Amino acid sequence: MRGDKYFYRWLCLQETLAEYMAKEKEENYLDELLRRLRQSERGHVAIYKEAGMDRRYFSKLVSGQLKLPSKKAMIRLGLAMHLDLEGMQRLLHSCGYHLSASVDLDLVVMYCISQGKYDLWQVNAMLYELDLPLLE
Template sequence: MIPLHKTPSAELLAKIRRYIAEHLLDVGDVIEEAQCKMQHPAPRPFEEVRERHGIARSPGVHEEPRALGVQPPCLHVGLDGILSRLKSKLDKPKETFSERLLRLISERGMTDAEAYKRAGVDRKYFSKIRNGQAPSAKVIYAFIFALRLNIDEARDLLASAGYSISPASKFDLVMEFCIMEGYDIDTVNGILYEMGMDVL
């Protein structure tokens, strides 16, 4: 049972419901938005006219080099720069979830025990996380509130375990709202309880 003093006000719950109504997307909308962000291939000039008249195209920028057996054309002047930046990013060792979590705990001046107790996680489970076991998104959210992370830190921590805040999930939108407002874990659990969602 959630303590009475942590029960959110009707005004706060109404504010959260408005936030969900404004930001919740249908799964189809999320997919459509992602597809719109993807780069579309460059249009081939006069393609329809050529096909209609049976005119073959001369090899050029818009051709498929492998099919024609010619060398690929130089695409863009800055391609080498882009590739070298991409390579340097890939070469850098990526921080694992457990490494990132332990770093954040240390940066907050907390001990591991303080952090996992605030998050409502037992010592055995925390030991598994420390040794590389990926936790559930709910456990990650519990650590986010226990450590009082800001929205950017929260997104990075979620991403390091392969998760993200989904605009198609009411639960994720409640989490996003609470992170941005800087609520503690007890307040968040009070909100979840009153909204009929599973507490952290």
């Protein structure tokens, strides 16, 4: 009898945990990326070209064949989609990344977004001038 009481409490906790997870779970990177691509007024070809990606890599990315893209790849896509700072942070957050004011490369990206400078070559030129790694 006592064991039944603990099992019932455990079962209630499991249902509560499942409900919590269903309510709090955020979009994964693929869902977030696909949603952003649908919202974008630009075509996929223009986006992956502006992001400096080839068609095969972009295709693997949007089909979910890549487990987790790099932070730099997601920044390049965010720039190509002309995301604002909040949109870029959400896109990066869906991959477990973020732009940090304590990282010089991230500060350059945040500056460019705030100034409406989305051109990858322009961003890379700024990074190069500061002797920082390029987004490539």
